[in-house]
Amino acid sequence: MDKLTIATNSKTYPMYIGAEIISNLPKVLQDTCKKVSKVLVISDESVAALYLNRVLDILKQRFEEPLSFVIPAGESAKSFDVFYQCQTFALENGLDRSSVILALGGGVVGDLAGFVAATFMRGIPFIQIPTTLLAHDSAVGGKVAINHDFGKNMIGAFHQPNAVLYDIDLMKTLPKEELRSGFAEVIKHGLIGDREFYGWLTEEITSLDDLQGDKLQHAILKGVAVKAKVVSEDEQEKGLRAILNFGHTLGHAIEAESGYGKITHGDGVAIGMIFALKVSEIIFNINLSSEKIKEWFKLFEFPTTIPKELDKGRLLERMKHDKKATSGKVRMVLLKDIGETIVRDIDDEQLLILLKDF
CATH class of the missing domain: 3.40.50.1970 (Rossmann fold)
Incomplete structure (x- = not known):
């Protein structure tokens, strides 16, 4: 234990x-x-x-x-x-x-x-x-x-x-789609706060069947440790804690626009993380290996694109109603490197173009 x-x-x-x-x-x-x-x-x-x-x-x-x-x-x-x-x-x-x-x-x-x-x-x-x-x-x-x-x-x-x-x-009785949903948050913690842990995940976890026993316990322990460190410094989300929302700005919008329960939280966050990685690469002109990460996601059958039936304009409006939005601008958690986050306001016009191109 x-x-x-x-x-x-x-x-x-x-x-x-x-x-x-x-x-x-x-x-x-x-x-x-x-x-x-x-x-x-x-x-x-x-x-x-x-x-x-x-x-x-x-x-x-x-x-x-x-x-x-x-x-x-x-x-x-x-x-x-x-x-x-x-x-x-x-x-x-x-x-x-x-x-x-x-x-x-x-x-x-x-x-x-x-x-x-x-x-x-x-x-x-x-x-x-x-x-x-x-x-x-x-x-x-x-x-x-x-x-x-x-x-x-x-x-x-x-x-x-x-x-x-x-x-x-x-x-042990958890359906695979729910295990996958939770794994998205584990991945998030590695991407935003522990490069070594993220590396361990990509090497050791290549299918959902790997998430059991000691590997599962280790994944939970390391994922929670990242969150615990952030929460200890910013309990009520005044600043740093916002980084825990990596992938959630679009993810929550997709959940809400689809109708709660139609897409799992983790699947929404998975799409949101890929989108946030792409946006990070464009805005900061860097390479975060988003395409390689996208292919790794596919091993677990994560969706990696916005469902076609969802209107991009309506998703933008959902994102603007996000609790982290300020003065009507969407505030996204982005990466400058694995384990290095930055929060950035993005104007509507640019974000709509990014959503349509994604």
């Missing part, structure tokens, strides 16, 4: 990564939370069918009646309605300020459950128990949110978990 300490201005907390470590959950609760009155596990239908009873049985070693609330699977669950249902359930079942919420699932569950915890009685503790590779990114850093028709994660807060318990055995 690996342990990584996540240090931010508001909270320092542990992240445990390893196989068959879910049984440590009662001890993690004891070590990271004060006296706990009640525990509520929020999970989705897919994960609950596989792991919820096991987690509840483990919790019963310490808590007489751990509670659970199951939400629909998929991005559509990050809505006002589902958020309100969770709050209502918590109130009806007598949760108080000494209660703890456990987020058992992928990024959707983590974002939603974390936002419920952040807003219930003005904030109670929660623990992330990720079950997807994609959640290695969202489980750390404290950004919790729900979606709005105008954009992804537009309604949210910063609320750090008390701990992250990452049992890689819970990913």
